[in-house]
Amino acid sequence: MIIKENVCNNITTINLWGTLDATTAPTLRNFKSAAAPADPVVINMSDVDFLDSSGLGALVGLTREKREQGGEVTLACMNNKVRKVFEITQVYRLFDIYDDVEAATINAEKKQTRL
Amino acid sequence: MKTLIIIKEKDYAWLRPIFTGIHPLLVPICNKPFIEFLIDFAILAGSDALRILSDGPLSDVEEYCDNGSRWGIAISYGSIKSSDETLLIMEKNHRYCAGERVLLMNGFVFIEYDKQHNYTALFAELPDGEILGCNKGSLSLRGTPGERPKVAGALPLSLVELDSLEVYYRLSMEILSFGESPYVIPGYSNEAYCHIGRNVVISKSAEIRKPVIIGNNVQIMADSIIGPLAVIGSNVIIDKASTVTDSIVLEKTYIGEQLEVQNRIAAGNILIEPESGISIAMDDPHLLTGIKKSGSAEILFQSVVHRLFALFLITVLLIPFLLLSPILKFQRKWKKSTGSYYINDAGKTLALTTTSINRQSLPGSIAAALSLDRFGLLFNVLSGQLAIIGSTPIAAKTDNSVPLLEMGSWYKAGVFSYAEAEEWPANGDERAIVERYFAVHGNPLLDIAMTIKAFFNLIHEIHTP
Amino acid sequence: MIFHVDASTGKTLGIVDLSGRLDAANSSELLKSFAVWQQQANMFVFNCTRLDMIDSSGLGAIVACLRKALEKNGELKLAALNQKVSMVFELTKAKKLFSIFPDTGSAIQSF
Known part of the structure; x- marks a missing residue:
């Protein structure tokens, strides 16, 4: 699992590569984003090739933490495999999901300036 | 052209109690699943790709429609939130919508069309905007809000709001009454x-x-x-x-x-x-x-494994149980309560005796660490009523219609829960996430491993309150 | 199942109040009791106000009661069927065999 941050349209995007399972979930859980706590982040899932329940736990945990601080997490570019895990666990109810990173960041920025 | 089908749970909520266990998009209208009528129309309208979006589950629809190769149209799926407006939904599917005209089918509505008509040509002439609208949904091109386009003559199209069983019944009877059907009917x-x-x-x-x-x-x-x-x-x-x-x-x-x-x-x-x-x-x-299918061999194997493991746990825990429970009962730290719980997704209920142990003493904390509070429930596994590991039992309420609908087909009450094994937060919604995950990805051996994990997690939980 | 005799219209009518479920578990009981009740009356009204559910064996028992009543030149009428019970009657052809009244009063008056 590789985690890399960059800024796109003034919004922090977290790019994930690799598998997100029991062995790699702690890496994501302990990841400290450079974005201010209340700033929105977009997680680019396009290169996540596997996700299990621990990985989901890390994503949900990260999102909950962010929301407690007044921020928002948006997901972008899920592949079919990952989407199916979201589907069976009904986690999709918790997230805004985009099929494009750029559109996700534009909307996250819009939302932020509106506040 | 591409097509977006947007269907929200609230639009079909009325259908769920009637057709339990079948996704509303797959409800048959004259023996043809509802979604197929929409797919047929998307193809008639000249679409080469179609995306189905919902704020509810779509896995059954995906299993049925797959990638759409059967109809010669590329079908994909996506999730939206219940509160999303059409414009936001378009943005969420920016990559899909970019650069092409998009036909939006919004809401749980039936589109009355005629397969003989050339809709591809018709839609090519129509300007962007809403083509047809009704209370429950609409049909539009690109979804840009604006004035309704002027179309010469009446459209060879209409919408039927599918919002009650009566409409469903009437629609089926109408389709049946066409001699030369305007739709493609199976058979x-x-x-x-x-x-x-x-x-x-x-x-x-x-x-x-x-x-x-x-x-x-x-x-x-x-x-x-x-x-x-x-x-x-x-x-x-x-x-x-x-x-x-x-x-x-x-x-x-x-x-x-x-x-x-x-x-x-x-x-x-x-x-x-x-x-x-x-x-x-x-x-x-x-x-x-x-008419039901009989249980498969896999389910039988799973229940045998669960029973054997329950038997194993009973033998291991029998001596501590016999030693500790009289002491705790005497100290009044062993509290029993009986309640009715759902044991499967069909809403079957069972009276379970649950035990709570006060951990403020040495025997209490040992008993809790050994999960002796679950000891009685292990016998329910032997009789096949509970799984050894599954979902946390949901208490049956007198008004049983609501929680029943919320339970998915994955629900099977267990002595231990997957959430305990995975140390997930014991918060209702989030617990359901992990339980659903394992309901799909589980197998008997994994179940045993997860039970052991849950068992040890419970010990751990007591030492770090 | 409560039985009482009503003579308010001058005729001896047996009124049977059915309640709960009428199914395989208690339909034979109805048949046995009916033979006893027939010694006191041969015109009957089955008051179904509190009958919640009926299945095919319950239906069979009621049809058998009707047959027994007709054998003795009697009559059996049904009153106050709820929607669920009346849907079962409509589904089977049993509905045509019976005179069905919306309430017990009108059933009693009809004799």
Whole structure:
């Protein structure tokens, strides 16, 4: 699992590569984003090739933490495999999901300036 | 052109209690799943790709439609939130929508069309904006809000709001009444008003009165009368001397002998009056029954493994139980309470005796660490009522209709829960996430591993309060 | 199942109040009791106000009661069927065999 941050349209995007399972979930859980706590982040899932329940736990945990601080997490570019895990666990109810990173960041920025 | 189908849970909520266990998009209208009518129309309109979006589950739809190669159209799926407006939904699917015209089918509405008409040419002429609208949904091009385009003459199209059983029934009867159907209806049809599927056995003395639609693998026994106006789904048996008129018999239904099904919808063991929506569940094999598949070998294997492991835990825990429970009972730190809990997704309930142990003493904390509070429940596993590991049992409420709907087909109450094994937060919604995950990805051996993990997690939990 | 005799119209009518479920578990009981009640009356009204559910064996028992009553030149009428019970009657051809009234009063008056 590789985690890399960059800024796109003034919004922090977290790019994930690799598998997100029991062995790699702690890496994501302990990841400290450079974005201010209340700033929105977009997680680019396009290169996540596997996700299990621990990985989901890390994503949900990260999102909950962010929301407690007044921020928002948006997901972008899920592949079919990952989407199916979201589907069976009904986690999709918790997230805004985009099929494009750029559109996700534009909307996250819009939302932020509106506040 | 591309098509976006947007369907929100609230639009079809009325359908869920009637057609339990079937996704509203797959509800058959004249033996053809509703989604297929939409797919057919998208193709007629000239779409080469279609995306189905919902704020609810779509896995059943995905399993049925797959990637759409069957129809020659690329089908993809996506999730939205209940509060999303059309514009936001378009943005969420920016990559899909970019650069092409998009036909939006919004809401749980049936589109009345005619397969003979050239909709590709029609839509090419239409400007962007809403083409048709009604209270429950709309059909639009690109979805840009704006004034309604002027179209010369009436459109060869209309929308039907699918918002009650009565509409569903009426629509089915209407489709049935077209001799030369404007829709593609499944089944063989060498004469008008009559569509018959594969492997249909009709007794010599049975009578078929047009119009009728009959699905696959249907048996119609002696002296029965089918029609006029009957939709018989697949895998249906109509027993001797019964009559089915002005009715819809949904798949996997058995209609007993000498019955008169008139102006009704029969779905499994449920009989519904479409006008009033009144339904009754028959618990009677001589009247109506749902035809069910028997359990597969895999389920049998799983239950054997669960029982064996429960037996193992009982033998291991028997001595600590016999030693500690009298002490704790004497100290009044062993509290029992009985409540009714759902044990499976069909809403079957069971009275379970749950135990809570006060951990403020050495015997108490040892008993809790050994999960002796679950000891009694292990016997429910032996009798096959509970799983060794599964979902946290949901307490049955007197108003049982609501939680029942929220339970998915994955629900099976267990002595231990997957959430305990994975140390997930014990918060209702989030616990359900992990339970659903394992309901799909589980296997008997993994179950045992997870039970052991849950068992040790519970010990750990006590040491770090 | 409560039985009482009503003579308010000058005729001896047996009124049977059915309640709960009428199914395989208690339909034979109805048949046995009916033979006893027939010694006191031969015109009957089955008051179904509190009858919640009926299945094919319950239906069979009621039809058998009707047959027994007709054998002795009597009559059996049904009153106050709820929607679920009446849907079962409509589904089977049994509805045609019975005179069905919306309430017990009108059933009693009809004799």
